[in-house]
Amino acid sequence: MKRGLDCLFIHTGRFSRGRWDMTLMPAGLFALADVLQGRNIRSQMLNFSLAKMKNPRFPLNDFIRTSGASIICMPLHWHQQSGDVISLARSIKSRFPSKKIILGGITASCFAGEILRDFHEVDFIIRGEAEKPLPMLVERLLSGANTCDDIPNLVRRRGTKIVANSGKYVASKDAFENLCFTNLDLVFDSDGYISESRRLENVDFSYVPGRGCLHDCSLCGGGARSHKIISDRKQLVCKSPRAVAQDFERLRSRGISSVAIAFDPFENSRYYTAVFRELKRKKILLRVRFESFGLPAKKFLEKFKETFAPGSGICISPDTGSDDVRKRNKGRFYDNESLLGTLELMSRMNIAVRVCFTSGLPFETREDFFKTAALIEYLQGKLKIKNIGVAPVPLEPCSPAFLNPRKFHVKLRRKRFADFMRQKGGYDLGYSTDEFSEREIVKNIKYLQRLVHGGNAKKLH
């Protein structure tokens, strides 16, 4: 008889305004399932949000029962999922009291103590990086051993107390090099997952070649300092160009023809030009959407153009039209003049571009806001750029503005995990600035969105 699962990963996604979203799973989940599988711990990833989207009556309890898994691992990575993860954990625990529920991911790591104190349906939390701690914990649970003091990054209950083990695990460069973030065979309905990624992101798969950051953008919860607090990571790690090429080859052999890369914390283009060179040498031709955290240099653009398939493009996020606001909020600063120069160059090189903006950044004044509107109009009118996005940026836990609101002149509406659980939808920002109330920020964002979509944007102030 076929052996059942030992460990089932369940990605909850989010149910908001009557529909399921946040259906992408954290990139790191693939590596965790793959590491367990490599140690003969049978694992699978179930994308609950996607299963419910396809079949609103998806029988989760039957799925869990027939899987045989005694351990349920749930990513609580994005704070927007907080309420959904806890309510699903509660429902699983009430139906299967003997199953152990383990949480992990950025948001679970930020609020580990509060979650374990208030939500007894959660048995364990692994803070930060989990490739070593998770197999250790799962092996102990499967063997019935009840000692786990030596498991790094583990937070748990002991009697009425919450204890955090003292050991720390952070993946070294060598360990990271060998992690596999592309094992789609461990995803239940992997074809459905690829189709969902195509629908949402217009690419088959999101690939992340590294971990950590060198910068501290004001509203980002994944900057250098946040990583230090969340996982004790002090350095950036990246896969070698050879390992990235192997991953891409694996993806291609799985039928994947387009990939998004949204990881670009580097000071210069050396890393990616080496990666692109290797992909070209290996003749791996994919369509790529690259999210540039700074401004792509000429050399980067040349290599990008000669490496990837037609339809590839780059997303740039100046966020604001004001140089001063950009300087005070963004780790990798560039001014409007350099931005316009790069956009003109990309247009000459025929590289597709998407330019993204927001409003409500710390220190933004009304005048700055109108600079953003003016820049958008200039890009649309003079540079004929059609692909412009405007999106709200909710305040992320552990971001510099969250950790030090006074320095950034913001007022937080969400501080504790319970506050994050109560949030509703993408426009629930959770903060206001000295200049704008939360409602005004949302109004400003909607104004810019109308500007982009050609609506009547005049009725704002």
Ligand code: B12
């Ligand atoms: C690449 C990236 C993306 C990519 C790829 C996402 C993906 N599939 O993972 C894209 C562009 C798609 C993306 C989307 C979003 N992202 Co993003 N993203 C990043 C970025 C730059 C790198 C993240 C990363 O992959 N790290 C490396 C990988 C290998 O590790 P990992 O996935 O983090 O997993 C490790 C741990 O978290 C943990 N873990 C994760 N899950 C679990 C589960 C268990 C049980 C355990 C034990 C452990 C565990 O284990 C792993 C390793 O040990 C970070 C910023 C940064 N510099 O870190 C932001 C970041 C993670 N994203 C963020 C956000 C908010 C989003 C969006 C919600 C944005 C939006 N409004 O749409 C969406 C959500 C997408 C969805 N689900 O639908 C925030 C999260 C803040 C927070 N606390 O919630 C960050 C920190 C940036 C920010 N703005 O502050 N993102």
